[in-house]
Amino acid sequence: MIRRLTSKEDGKKKKKRNQIVVSVILAGIMLFSTLAYSFGANPGQQETTVTYNGYDFTYLNGLWNLNLGANVFSFANNPNAAYKVESDVKLLIDYSAKPLYFYSENLDAESEIYRNLYPIVGAIGDVCPAENSSCGENLPVKTCSDNFIIIKNSTVVKVEQKDGCVFI
Numbered sequence: 162m163i164r165r166l167t168s169k170e171d172g173k174k175k176k177k178r179n180q181i182v183v184s185v186i187l188a189g190i191m192l193f194s195t196l197a198y199s200f201g202a203n204p205g206q207q208e209t210t211v212t213y214n215g216y217d218f219t220y221l222n223g224l225w226n227l228n229l230g231a232n233v234f235s236f237a238n239n240p241n242a243a244y245k246v247e248s249d250v251k252l253l254i255d256y257s258a259k260p261l262y263f264y265s266e267n268l269d270a271e272s273e274i275y276r277n278l279y280p281i282v283g284a285i286g287d288v289c290p291a292e293n294s295s296c297g298e299n300l301p302v303k304t305c306s307d308n309f310i311i312i313k314n315s316t317v318v319k320v321e322q323k324d325g326c327v328f329i
Contacts, residue, residue, distance in 0.1 A: 213240035248320035262288040265312040
């Protein structure tokens with residue numbers, strides 16, 4: 162194809178005009194997206210509620226939240242899709258303002274428990290179980306005489322408590 166010859170001055174004017182048009186379009190997009198967000202037109206923030214065992218869980222910001230008294234518990238999975246597990250473990254009040262020790266082979270499960278128990282317990286610390294000598298890091302060794310949660314990867318789904326240890 163053959164282009165029409167233009168002067169350098171006409172080329173500069175055309176380039177400047179194109180830059181102004183693109184700048185105005187981008188500024189408009191930024192302005193309208195900010196206004197839409199501030200007025201709540203955010204479709205990713207839809208709220209859904211499900212009832213599980215008589216408790217209402219609300220899905221918001223990627224987590225299922227349970228308001229229970231003064232505490233809010235947040236879970237990554239829908240409670241209706243969770244495994245049914247029978248367990249008899251200590252009540253939350255038994256952990257209140259006491260240090261909690263943690264050993265986990267599953268980072269997702271660890272973060273879920275940490276997120277929910279951190280506001281209740283006095284402190285949470287990573288430790289190594291006395292029967293496990295392969296922790297690798299310089300972690301303190303704890304036994305079941307302490308408040309201790311041990312999460313191990315397994316094909317068996319169960320939660321049990323022996324002395325001060327909760328095994329998941």
